[in-house]
Amino acid sequence: MLKPALLLTALLIAAIPARAQSSNDAVTSFELGNGMDVVVIEDHRAPAVTQMVWYKAGSADEKSGVSGVAHFLEHLMFKGTKETKPGEFSAIVARHGGRENAFTSYDHTAFFQRVPVDQLETVMRLEADRMTNLQLSEKDVLTERDVIIEERNMRVENSPESLFTEQANAAQYLNHPYGRPVIGWQNEMSRLTRQDALDFYRTYYAPNDAVLVVAGDVIPKDVRRLADKYYGVLPANPDLPKRVRPQEPRQMAERRVIFEDPRVGQPYVSRSYLAPERDSGAQKRAAALTILADLLGGGQSSVLTGALQFERKIAVQTGASYNGLMLDDTTFDVYVVPAPGVTLDQAEAALDDVLAAFLQNGVDPAQLARVKLQIKADQIYARDSVFRLAQRYGSALTKGLTIEDVQAWPDILQAVTAEDVMTAARDLFDRKKSVTGILKAPEVTQ
Amino acid sequence: MLKPALLLTALLIAAIPARAQSSNDAVTSFELGNGMDVVVIEDHRAPAVTQMVWYKAGSADEKSGVSGVAHFLEHLMFKGTKETKPGEFSAIVARHGGRENAFTSYDHTAFFQRVPVDQLETVMRLEADRMTNLQLSEKDVLTERDVIIEERNMRVENSPESLFTEQANAAQYLNHPYGRPVIGWQNEMSRLTRQDALDFYRTYYAPNDAVLVVAGDVIPKDVRRLADKYYGVLPANPDLPKRVRPQEPRQMAERRVIFEDPRVGQPYVSRSYLAPERDSGAQKRAAALTILADLLGGGQSSVLTGALQFERKIAVQTGASYNGLMLDDTTFDVYVVPAPGVTLDQAEAALDDVLAAFLQNGVDPAQLARVKLQIKADQIYARDSVFRLAQRYGSALTKGLTIEDVQAWPDILQAVTAEDVMTAARDLFDRKKSVTGILKAPEVTQ
Numbered sequence: 001m002l003k004p005a006l007l008l009t010a011l012l013i014a015a016i017p018a019r020a021q022s023s024n025d026a027v028t029s030f031e032l033g034n035g036m037d038v039v040v041i042e043d044h045r046a047p048a049v050t051q052m053v054w055y056k057a058g059s060a061d062e063k064s065g066v067s068g069v070a071h072f073l074e075h076l077m078f079k080g081t082k083e084t085k086p087g088e089f090s091a092i093v094a095r096h097g098g099r100e101n102a103f104t105s106y107d108h109t110a111f112f113q114r115v116p117v118d119q120l121e122t123v124m125r126l127e128a129d130r131m132t133n134l135q136l137s138e139k140d141v142l143t144e145r146d147v148i149i150e151e152r153n154m155r156v157e158n159s160p161e162s163l164f165t166e167q168a169n170a171a172q173y174l175n176h177p178y179g180r181p182v183i184g185w186q187n188e189m190s191r192l193t194r195q196d197a198l199d200f201y202r203t204y205y206a207p208n209d210a211v212l213v214v215a216g217d218v219i220p221k222d223v224r225r226l227a228d229k230y231y232g233v234l235p236a237n238p239d240l241p242k243r244v245r246p247q248e249p250r251q252m253a254e255r256r257v258i259f260e261d262p263r264v265g266q267p268y269v270s271r272s273y274l275a276p277e278r279d280s281g282a283q284k285r286a287a288a289l290t291i292l293a294d295l296l297g298g299g300q301s302s303v304l305t306g307a308l309q310f311e312r313k314i315a316v317q318t319g320a321s322y323n324g325l326m327l328d329d330t331t332f333d334v335y336v337v338p339a340p341g342v343t344l345d346q347a348e349a350a351l352d353d354v355l356a357a358f359l360q361n362g363v364d365p366a367q368l369a370r371v372k373l374q375i376k377a378d379q380i381y382a383r384d385s386v387f388r389l390a391q392r393y394g395s396a397l398t399k400g401l402t403i404e405d406v407q408a409w410p411d412i413l414q415a416v417t418a419e420d421v422m423t424a425a426r427d428l429f430d431r432k433k434s435v436t437g438i439l440k441a442p443e444v445t446q
Numbered sequence: 447m448l449k450p451a452l453l454l455t456a457l458l459i460a461a462i463p464a465r466a467q468s469s470n471d472a473v474t475s476f477e478l479g480n481g482m483d484v485v486v487i488e489d490h491r492a493p494a495v496t497q498m499v500w501y502k503a504g505s506a507d508e509k510s511g512v513s514g515v516a517h518f519l520e521h522l523m524f525k526g527t528k529e530t531k532p533g534e535f536s537a538i539v540a541r542h543g544g545r546e547n548a549f550t551s552y553d554h555t556a557f558f559q560r561v562p563v564d565q566l567e568t569v570m571r572l573e574a575d576r577m578t579n580l581q582l583s584e585k586d587v588l589t590e591r592d593v594i595i596e597e598r599n600m601r602v603e604n605s606p607e608s609l610f611t612e613q614a615n616a617a618q619y620l621n622h623p624y625g626r627p628v629i630g631w632q633n634e635m636s637r638l639t640r641q642d643a644l645d646f647y648r649t650y651y652a653p654n655d656a657v658l659v660v661a662g663d664v665i666p667k668d669v670r671r672l673a674d675k676y677y678g679v680l681p682a683n684p685d686l687p688k689r690v691r692p693q694e695p696r697q698m699a700e701r702r703v704i705f706e707d708p709r710v711g712q713p714y715v716s717r718s719y720l721a722p723e724r725d726s727g728a729q730k731r732a733a734a735l736t737i738l739a740d741l742l743g744g745g746q747s748s749v750l751t752g753a754l755q756f757e758r759k760i761a762v763q764t765g766a767s768y769n770g771l772m773l774d775d776t777t778f779d780v781y782v783v784p785a786p787g788v789t790l791d792q793a794e795a796a797l798d799d800v801l802a803a804f805l806q807n808g809v810d811p812a813q814l815a816r817v818k819l820q821i822k823a824d825q826i827y828a829r830d831s832v833f834r835l836a837q838r839y840g841s842a843l844t845k846g847l848t849i850e851d852v853q854a855w856p857d858i859l860q861a862v863t864a865e866d867v868m869t870a871a872r873d874l875f876d877r878k879k880s881v882t883g884i885l886k887a888p889e890v891t892q
Contacts (some may be wrong), residue, residue, distance in 0.1 A: 064510050064623065065692035154780075167699035174616035175631055177510065185621055185695035246511035249631035253613035256702030260879075389543070431704075 035208030049216030057204035068184015206237035481654030495662030503650035514630015652683035
């Protein structure tokens with residue numbers, strides 16, 4: 001499978017200008033009678049199909065005090081229903097050589113299966129079943145709670161960098177639940193109950209809060225028939241809460257978070273700025289920020305890399321990133337890993353010099369053209385993967401965007417001007433909305 | 447009234463050792479059939495009485511996204527019921543030469559009236575009436591919302607120091623609602639609705655969530671009869687939520703908050719540390735922290751004042767404070783206002799020097815004795831004010847403490863040893879649980 005795909009990509013890159021004109025993927029969408037969104041993406045290259053169910057509910061939809069429950073429930077969704085025993089759904093997928101996975105983030109929880117196309121009906125029946133018929137024993141819940149706590153131990157507790165990121169992120173948000181880690185605060189995870197999980201399940205797991213994406217060797221008519229048969233019969237939740245989270249108050253004071261851990265081998269300085277996200281019908285500012293991140297930190301010819309790694313040689317690594325695919329205000333992040341002999345203070349000062357110079361000098365048109373071309377190429381790579389395409393639609397639809405927004409995005413990115421980037425940068429680089437993070441080992445005292 | 451009180455205080459100070467033995471104020475307490483707590487404090491010096499109703503609900507009990515609603519409801523409680531028109535309760539109190547007030551904090555909302563003793567029944571009837579029969583018109587709600595927004599403008603928006611304190615406090619708490627200002631975030635206050643206020647009212651304003659304190663020229667038997675008649679008939683809320691707020695995860699990274707405002711005339715540096723609060727039956731650590739605050743920052747002979755103002759002359763003001771009367775983890779705060787010509791960095795370094803030296807050198811026994819004597823004297827001053835006594839009981843009972851805890855507190859304070867203080871200080875001064883705040887005017891650039 002791998003080689004032909006790469007080959008196809010190479011052909012597509014050669015044909016960039018032509019392909020970029022038609023950004024319509026083979027996408028059909030409709031809504032079931034109970035309010036469930038369905039997206040069908042046709043790709044007939046192989047007799048396989050991916051089913052994804054995306055719930056418009058993630059960790060930022062949790063009530064205060066039960067952080068981690070969205071992710072906990074994601075785990076518990078594999079515990080069976082009246083019809084299926086614990087683990088049975090997964091066993092059926094595996095028996096047919098399929099693959100499955102599940103993900104929780106701030107704004108979504110999603111369940112995927114990739115199976116031979118003749119198994120689509122089976123996985124739709126099983127996924128619909130667990131949308132409303134989940135059965136949880138107290139014992140399963142307690143066992144799984146140990147699993148997520150262990151998952152936290154492995155992913156977060158064992159990593160000073162992860163702990164540092166959590167603490168800095170909590171300082172970034174004064175009010176919004178994005179300040180809580182998706183996996184949960186350790187003190188709250190250890191007290192999560194079966195009832196907490198069921199409350200979240202009963203509130204959010206319903207067809208009118210879900211997006212079904214079916215991608216692969218299917219035609220929309222067949223998907224619609226199966227979707228009606230299995231999902232269409234499920235009752236909508238009439239009490240589905242409006243998706244309004246506590247929003248940030250004005251951020252008026254820059255924050256600094258200094259994390260010391262003896263396990264830190266490579267100290268670094270990070271800076272995050274509160275930043276707007278992609279909004280339906282209004283994606284221009286987010287597009288400018290996407291390009292800004294690439295200009296500053298995307299690869300060897302970027303502004304930060306050029307100035308700090310090549311010219312001044314004071315950094316061994318630099319980066320900039322922006323994730324606009326969020327329901328509410330997100331962050332724009334930069335970091336500098338200082339070269340040996342360079343202090344964190346020097347690295348931070350150099351970072352600020354580069355940002356100030358960028359605001360002064362503006363965008364290099366050649367750099368802008370390079371970044372846009374790179375983005376265009378990446379989008380075509382992505383289009384080649386039906387899985388990534390499906391993920392793109394599912395993710396966007398759980399962030400308040402529409403299919404039209406997803407399809408308009410490449411053109412909006414290409415239309416960004418140097419001036420758009422500078423306007424976005426000037427709004428963004430406000431230290432009052434920033435957190436500067438310092439990760440380092442404690443100084444050795446004698 | 448003023449002169450005899452002062453005279454009495456003078457006599458009491460002379461008699462400190464004897465009085466301190468009997469810390470039993472003339473306090474009686476009982477519970478009504480519906481679960482309402484009643485505390486009666488007898489004081490027959492004047493034919494006046496204070497009624498206080500304390501609800502065990504404050505801003506930290508608000509749901510996320512409606513910050514300020516506890517305080518908003520406090521205002522709306524003056525809008526009348528089926529029986530009384532808007533403002534009528536206040537008018538009745540005023541007509542009899544009485545005084546009234548209301549307060550909202552993190553853990554409580556309280557309503558006070560001080561009236562001639564023959565008006566006690568009237569204010570009890572009216573307070574009981576508005577506990578369950580509040581009527582809110584959409585118009586009154588909108589008008590009052592403008593009032594609280596204006597209150598925020600006056601108290602917070604016009605004060606760089608208040609804004610700074612809000613931002614630093616939000617950085618102190620990673621998860622607990624104490625990170626939200628009691629008055630509310632501006633962006634959320636402007637969207638508070640009648641329904642938000644009624645939700646809070648119906649959840650928390652009920653006899654089983656309230657403490658009635660009656661203090662003054664009354665006897666318990668009469669208070670009990672009236673309390674039964676007016677409050678005892680009100681239905682308990684069977685769905686009163688357990689008072690469990692999201693707790694702090696481990697705090698692992700020190701934070702710095704830098705607030706710049708051109709209106710700042712006097713820059714300063716503050717430091718807050720997360721600190722345990724007074725717990726029922728376990729007040730010893732909080733007592734040690736109370737004494738630590740006095741040792742460090744209480745007056746002219748304190749450690750910070752001595753070192754930074756008198757010896758090194760680098761500060762014009764210093765202070766330390768600790769408020770243990772909270773339901774959940776609180777803060778211990780210190781600050782230094784630098785002398786002219788001293789930078790904030792120098793002031794902060796000097797502060798840290800003093801704290802490090804204190805941890806090294808321990809408690810000066812003469813200082814400890816002085817502080818304890820001062821506390822004892824203050825307590826006797828307080829006891830002289832029936833209003834302050836009533837406030838003390840009402841406040842403690844809304845923080846999970848008992849009457850026994852309040853009465854044991856003076857002895858627990860007096861029993862604190864130098865070692866207790868040092869143990870508490872060593873636990874407390876953990877930079878990882880701290881926020882350092884810098885308030886200053888922006889530097890003038892040329």
